Amino acid sequence: xxxxxxxxxxxxxxxxxxxxxxxxxxxxxxxxxxxxxxxxxxxxxxxxxxxxxxxxxxxxxxxxxxxxxxxxxxxxxxxxxxxxxxxxxxxxxxxxxxxxxxxxxxxxxxxxxxxxxxxx
Numbered sequence: 001x002x003x004x005x006x007x008x009x010x011x012x013x014x015x016x017x018x019x020x021x022x023x024x025x026x027x028x029x030x031x032x033x034x035x036x037x038x039x040x041x042x043x044x045x046x047x048x049x050x051x052x053x054x055x056x057x058x059x060x061x062x063x064x065x066x067x068x069x070x071x072x073x074x075x076x077x078x079x080x081x082x083x084x085x086x087x088x089x090x091x092x093x094x095x096x097x098x099x100x101x102x103x104x105x106x107x108x109x110x111x112x113x114x115x116x117x118x119x120x
Contacts, residue, residue: 012056012102013040015110019100023115025050034087036080041100049095051081053119056102066099066116074120 025043032039041052099119
């Protein structure tokens with residue numbers, strides 16, 4: 001991954017975190033890493049654990065950010081979520097998967113943020 005893509009991803013996650021917190025989400029963890037991969041954001045809203053996948057784009061040439069969370073990625077996120085819940089002793093808690101789409105301009109300025117609740 002290029003330095004530019006990493007920077008874009010970090011900026012998108014920062015913007016997504018602020019956006020979610022302003023809307024009442026309580027962020028529990030960011031960038032949870034384990035042997036299975038990484039969860040971008042783990043939050044809580046109204047007693048529900050929310051696993052948030054952040055997708056940042058500077059153009060729509062590759063499709064919308066939400067479209068990039070394909071079946072394979074969804075399967076991986078479900079496995080990561082199960083691991084997280086088990087490791088944190090949160091089994092049995094209601095949970096869902098949200099996708100936050102962040103669009104930025106060429107200078108990295110956030111143009112639009114959209115949350116897809118219960119994306120899959």
